[in-house]
Amino acid sequence: MDCGGGNNDVQAELDSVEAELDLVELQIADLLQKQSELTARKNALLCQLEEACDAAHPSASSSSSSSSSKASGDVSVMSKQEMQRYDGADFEWSKDVEQHLKDSFHLSKFRPLQLRAINLTLAGRDLFLVMPTGRGKSLCYQLPAVCSKGVTLVITPLLSLMEDQVMFLKSIDVSAVMLNSSSSKEHAKTVLAGLTDPKASFKLLYVTPEKIAKSKLLMSRLEKAYNANLLSRIAVDEVHCCSQWGHDFRPDYKLLGILKRQFPKVPLLGLTATATSSVLKDCEKILCVSQPIVLTASFNRTNLHYEVRIKDSDNEASINDIASTIKNRYKDQSGIVYVFSQKDAESVASELQNRDILAYPYHAHMDPVDKSRVHRKWTAGKIQVVVATVAFGMGIDKSNVRFVIHHTISKSIENYYQESGRAGRDDRPADCIVYYGFSDIFRISTMVVMESVGQQKLLLMVDYCQNVDRCRRSIMAVHFDEVWDNKGCNQMCDVCRNQKDFSTMDITQHARQVVQIIEVASSMDEKLTPLKLVEAWMGKGPAKRRKLIETTTLSRQQVEAVIVYLLVKGYLKEDFSFTPYTTYIYMKLGHKAPLLKSQTHTLSMKMKMKTTESGSAVKAAIAKNKTKEGKRSVQSAGDAPVGQAAKETSAVKANEEEVDITFDPVVMDNSCPPQPKQKLFKEQRNLSRKQDSETDKWAERIKKQLADRHGEEEEEGKKKRPIMPQHVVHVDVEINTVDNVGVCDGEETPAHPVKPCSKRKSTTPQRARRKPRAHAAAPDVPSQSPGCDTATNTAPSSPSQASIMSETAAEELCHLRNYYSKQLRRINYISHEYLGQPAQPGVLACIREPLRSLRLPSRVTISQTARSLWTRVSGRRKLVHR
Numbered sequence: 001m002d003c004g005g006g007n008n009d010v011q012a013e014l015d016s017v018e019a020e021l022d023l024v025e026l027q028i029a030d031l032l033q034k035q036s037e038l039t040a041r042k043n044a045l046l047c048q049l050e051e052a053c054d055a056a057h058p059s060a061s062s063s064s065s066s067s068s069s070k071a072s073g074d075v076s077v078m079s080k081q082e083m084q085r086y087d088g089a090d091f092e093w094s095k096d097v098e099q100h101l102k103d104s105f106h107l108s109k110f111r112p113l114q115l116r117a118i119n120l121t122l123a124g125r126d127l128f129l130v131m132p133t134g135r136g137k138s139l140c141y142q143l144p145a146v147c148s149k150g151v152t153l154v155i156t157p158l159l160s161l162m163e164d165q166v167m168f169l170k171s172i173d174v175s176a177v178m179l180n181s182s183s184s185k186e187h188a189k190t191v192l193a194g195l196t197d198p199k200a201s202f203k204l205l206y207v208t209p210e211k212i213a214k215s216k217l218l219m220s221r222l223e224k225a226y227n228a229n230l231l232s233r234i235a236v237d238e239v240h241c242c243s244q245w246g247h248d249f250r251p252d253y254k255l256l257g258i259l260k261r262q263f264p265k266v267p268l269l270g271l272t273a274t275a276t277s278s279v280l281k282d283c284e285k286i287l288c289v290s291q292p293i294v295l296t297a298s299f300n301r302t303n304l305h306y307e308v309r310i311k312d313s314d315n316e317a318s319i320n321d322i323a324s325t326i327k328n329r330y331k332d333q334s335g336i337v338y339v340f341s342q343k344d345a346e347s348v349a350s351e352l353q354n355r356d357i358l359a360y361p362y363h364a365h366m367d368p369v370d371k372s373r374v375h376r377k378w379t380a381g382k383i384q385v386v387v388a389t390v391a392f393g394m395g396i397d398k399s400n401v402r403f404v405i406h407h408t409i410s411k412s413i414e415n416y417y418q419e420s421g422r423a424g425r426d427d428r429p430a431d432c433i434v435y436y437g438f439s440d441i442f443r444i445s446t447m448v449v450m451e452s453v454g455q456q457k458l459l460l461m462v463d464y465c466q467n468v469d470r471c472r473r474s475i476m477a478v479h480f481d482e483v484w485d486n487k488g489c490n491q492m493c494d495v496c497r498n499q500k501d502f503s504t505m506d507i508t509q510h511a512r513q514v515v516q517i518i519e520v521a522s523s524m525d526e527k528l529t530p531l532k533l534v535e536a537w538m539g540k541g542p543a544k545r546r547k548l549i550e551t552t553t554l555s556r557q558q559v560e561a562v563i564v565y566l567l568v569k570g571y572l573k574e575d576f577s578f579t580p581y582t583t584y585i586y587m588k589l590g591h592k593a594p595l596l597k598s599q600t601h602t603l604s605m606k607m608k609m610k611t612t613e614s615g616s617a618v619k620a621a622i623a624k625n626k627t628k629e630g631k632r633s634v635q636s637a638g639d640a641p642v643g644q645a646a647k648e649t650s651a652v653k654a655n656e657e658e659v660d661i662t663f664d665p666v667v668m669d670n671s672c673p674p675q676p677k678q679k680l681f682k683e684q685r686n687l688s689r690k691q692d693s694e695t696d697k698w699a700e701r702i703k704k705q706l707a708d709r710h711g712e713e714e715e716e717g718k719k720k721r722p723i724m725p726q727h728v729v730h731v732d733v734e735i736n737t738v739d740n741v742g743v744c745d746g747e748e749t750p751a752h753p754v755k756p757c758s759k760r761k762s763t764t765p766q767r768a769r770r771k772p773r774a775h776a777a778a779p780d781v782p783s784q785s786p787g788c789d790t791a792t793n794t795a796p797s798s799p800s801q802a803s804i805m806s807e808t809a810a811e812e813l814c815h816l817r818n819y820y821s822k823q824l825r826r827i828n829y830i831s832h833e834y835l836g837q838p839a840q841p842g843v844l845a846c847i848r849e850p851l852r853s854l855r856l857p858s859r860v861t862i863s864q865t866a867r868s869l870w871t872r873v874s875g876r877r878k879l880v881h882r
């Protein structure tokens with residue numbers, strides 16, 4: 001068929017119209033998003049107005065429940081007047097409640113919302129209570145428990161939390177028991193019998209969600225207690241764990257719906273400090289509670305001062321800064337430094353000790369006895385600082401913590417709120433400081449990549465840190481769906497304190513440059529890691545590429561800020577590449593990148609600009625770009641560079657010999673122990689050598705490709721250059737793990753607070769770092785649980801043994817090994833959700849729980865999958881050894 005020139009024109013126009021339509025769609029999506037944000041804000045303001053106009057609004061809870069009506073459920077279920085009645089003390093139980101508050105709990109008065117919550121639950125209402133960290137949520141089920149007939153069932157995610165609470169209740173003569181993996185048979189028997197005994201000696205029973213999911217005996221006893229009217233209440237602590245959208249999702253919380261289905265008349269009380277309305281809606285469904293009353297106290301902890309500091313890329317400098325802050329501002333005062341990994345916990349603690357600060361590490365892989373000692377000593381004020389991973393979080397209730405410093409940003413705003421919420425629980429002023437660094441974003445990114453909304457949440461946290469013009473509290477308020485009055489901060493955040501310490505810059509040209517760099521790299525079959533993108537834009541990298549792109553005169557800090565901004569706003573996105581051992585991150589164009597093609601699209605960004613130097617740098621760069629604009633999109637080899645850029649370009653040119661076409665992936669590798677630098681260096685050198693031999697040929701090919709590109713011709717069948725990480729950054733990662741903070745027993749502080757990593761427990765089986773080779777690639781699936789790290793390699797190791805394998809078998813084994821490594825990593829990753837759980841013997845038992853969270857083919861059971869994994873591995877093994 002003849003497709004003449006006419007058709008070509010039509011096709012060209014069609015392409016252009018389609019491209020324009022794409023742009024319009026993006027703009028519509030943008031506007032729709034803006035519309036929904038504004039509508040939400042409008043509704044919130046309307047609610048605020050309505051509340052303000054309500055003459056009968058009681059003073060008792062108004063200050064703290066400003067957004068309680070955001071749970072529209074309240075209003076539909078109960079009128080405001082009726083709701084206010086629950087702030088009163090004219091119920092049949094009121095006297096009892098008052099008396100126990102003073103006599104049992106030794107408290108003089110209620111904090112805002114406590115009495116309302118207690119009255120509501122005692123009246124049999126289902127209730128979700130969202131109250132800030134440290135405000136006294138526990139009292140809202142503990143006090144009703146002692147005022148009610150029968151037993152209150154409390155679901156808690158952590159054994160440590162459970163132990164702490166039971167110990168505390170015992171200390172005030174309130175009888176409470178717990179059932180967990182370490183309970184003896186006899187104890188379990190007594191507890192189960194007590195459930196149906198009207199004269200039972202305990203008022204509260206603490207269990208983990210897993211216990212509910214697994215113990216049929218417990219469920220049957222609860223059923224009997226229910227029928228005998230002896231199950232008075234169900235409290236689900238940290239209720240946000242039900243929802244995948246919550247920041248600490250636990251699969252077994254999903255099964256708790258059985259409670260309301262089996263015991264519909266028992267009032268349920270869900271408690272959390274961090275849940276957005278969508279998370280609560282999700283929890284409502286999961287727990288099968290219909291139209292619960294939602295009481296929401298303001299998230300605002302007025303005594304906490306929030307601050308973000310830019311982290312120096314030189315670790316030494318940031319440690320110095322932290323140390324001097326602690327020594328100058330918090331002399332002899334208690335605090336926490338949160339870090340990213342186990343290794344960081346040990347090294348930062350050691351660095352602080354070197355600077356005469358009494359700091360001890362705390363992380364999930366420490367001996368439980370050591371953890372318990374550190375916790376205890378810190379609580380007693382004998383240790384000034386705990387340098388901790390997230391393992392030291394929920395349930396840490398020390399009143400006089402004056403500072404919480406984040407050496408690395410948290411993985412979400414919810415996490416940050418929880419972690420920083422350990423500060424100032426005595427209502428006195430305390431500081432929450434985050435050190436925010438470019439490379440940390442990508443370290444965390446590799447950690448949260450497996451989580452369903454991990455990336456989005458991380459970017460919101462990054463946005464919080466990057467922000468220079470909005471009150472930090474207002475960002476949290478929007479995040480927690482709260483109506484925010486700007487006066488509410490009272491200059492208790494760095495932004496409100498240093499108002500006007502920023503300038504608005506038009507970064508449209510900068511953004512176009514970044515997009516162009518990625519496009520050029522992609523045309524050269526190159527993938528750029530975040531670090532390489534920064535360097536490329538600043539004029540480093542292969543000369544061939546430099547000739548094709550526009551470099552910048554912005555400072556490194558500004559370059560990083562712009563790239564992060566583009567990532568947060570969707571002009572860039574991360575691209576993950578997985579190997580059995582590592583996760584690589586590369587930067588790609590995001591869904592909004594095409595908008596930059598339109599000349600009318602502009603992009604501005606607020607930047608901190610303390611020095612005029614950096615300010616003028618930005619302006620100079622913008623001016624330079626404007627003059628260049630239109631002159632070229634791709635600079636030809638003969639073009640003479642101008643101004644500052646010329647200096648940079650020639651400086652880089654001088655270094656050209658040293659710059660190779662390399663890749664610098666950010667790597668998360670939690671499968672291998674830290675490698676000696678020498679070994680790493682050797683591996684890199686080997687890879688470099690391999691690359692060197694290819695580079696010349698490759699450069700020739702690139703030249704041709706570029707020529708083709710300019711001529712708008714696509715060379716058919718061009719081979720992609722294999723990506724060979726030359727510079728591998730080995731990151732030691734502790735996945736967001738919560739674990740058992742041991743019980744106090746009065747022991748000494750560990751003699752060697754900072755343990756060397758000699759016997760570090762890896763989070764996944766240890767493996768050689770090299771790429772698996774066919775001849776040594778027998779699937780050495782460990783005979784231990786996936787969490788164990790001493791995998792024994794039974795693969796043939798000598799050349800003679802290897803030679804008996806056919807090439808196809810070797811290749812297949814190699815694939816299989818990769819597959820299992822990846823599966824084991826995933827299983828292991830998910831297993832961390834279960835660290836607080838009873839360890840059960842047997843491989844199947846060990847991986848069953850994590851497997852629940854994996855997506856299995858329909859009609860395939862978990863046991864079948866587990867068994868088939870093992871059968872396939874052993875089958876392959878036999879094949880190899882034959």
Ligand SMILES: Nc1ncnc2c1ncn2[C@@H]1O[C@H](COP(=O)(O)OP(=O)(O)OP(=O)(O)O)[C@@H](O)[C@H]1O
Pocket residue numbers: 107108109110111114131132133134135136137138139272273394395396397421425
């Ligand atoms: N009405 C009150 N008056 C004084 N102190 C109180 C009152 N209610 C609770 N507290 C104290 O506040 C502290 C924090 O209480 P609790 O552990 O219940 O907080 P929380 O809301 O569960 O916090 P988090 O979510 O951070 O665990 C406890 O030490 C508790 O004794």
